[in-house]
Amino acid sequence: MRTIDALDITNTVKKLCMEANCFLSGDIKNRIEKARCEESWPQAKEILGHIVNNYEIAEQKNQPICQDTGVACVFLKIGQEVHIEGDINEAVHEGVRQGYAEGYLRKSVVADPLNRVNTGDNTPAMIYIDLVPGDQIEITVAPKGFGSENMSQIAMLRPSDGVLGVKEFVKRVVLEAGPNPCPPIVVGVGIGGTFDKAALFAKKALLRPVDVPNETPFYAELEKELLEEINALGIGPQGFGGKTTALAVNIEYFPTHIAGLPVAVNINCHVTRHRTEVI
């Protein structure tokens, strides 16, 4: 048994909130650069150039890449051999509270979805906990903007809809979203499980680096095909037309019921942010 002080969790979450919002990860930057080189439509190419400029300025000035610094989604993989000294949930919220204050990040959370009063410190975080073997805690902070979150959808397809049905649904979601989620986007797809699991896997799919395909060749191929088909839709950067509608499609799948084929699509903008540390 290893003891970890809740304060260490707070400090790590705080740091990750600030870093994730100001520094875009290399895999996303590479995809944007590559898209800019390959884009043939002049206005699309120009916009991708502005997007590169933007994340470079953010990096240099330690400034948020986007003003929507998101709701803080915090994923914890907690080793079974870990004993946490203190309240884990409060430790995470406190990390978010401190990170969003000290990092000059926007407070975008309302306490009640209908009465809508801002909590003033960006808490509560959305906390997801998985228990895993080991004596460490892996912490991932993924600030999620809502321009793209609002464009996400879920469908309970019939098993007979198959691969084609999944593809049609994903493309329909992207097409209906059009310019709203700030394309080029990253498309997270969760297939299988239950209604709620599919959505969770769609969100977790967005945490995987975009240059790492699904481990299963069948799903890796599906990711590749969907990316090509989405980029043939013509939406383009900002929806003004062009090839680069999506930077990547990441799929996670899970066993499901004999009667079901749940599919969830969680969309992220080109500012797909996540930062991980192990303590």
Place this chain on the structure above:
Amino acid sequence: MAIKITAPLTRAMARQLKAGDSCLISGVIYTARDAAHKRLCERIAADQPLPLDLKDCIIYFVGPTPAKPDEAIGSAGPTTSYRMDAYSPDLIRLGQTGMIGKGKRGPEVIEAMKEHGAVYFGAIGGCGALLSKCIKKAEVIAYEDLGAEAIRRLEVEDFPVVVVIDSAGNNLYETGPQAYLKNNK
């Protein structure tokens, strides 16, 4: 070549702009997003005075990050505009000539734009750090309790936008992808 325009923006000038035009805006614009729009429209419905002059006014749909001590404003890119669709027609009717945001607009907004002469500009979504460099001064003028959603008076210089929907109803979100696909056949 980008068209240089000055804010406030007259109706006559607004009517000259065409979907697809790149523009650089200099002058005074105001920020408002969901919560501020709701309050403005509640005041309009109750026939109460407004905290800003809507005549020839450009409203930027944005909720910036907090400014660091040595800066005018934090990151400040556009938010998705359709959430303001319920409110924009009232403001256009009372004199607003420009909106800056990103994403689609509903038919009720486009009708109001055509009837009164207003334009919808798109700024690049997700480029809040870049766009903040064009904002030289920011001052909260109303609803400070709303934090990022308060109404701010901004002084901007060469703020880059594209006309997405013009006062005739032409829409770059339709014509842009169509032109790309046609060219790519």
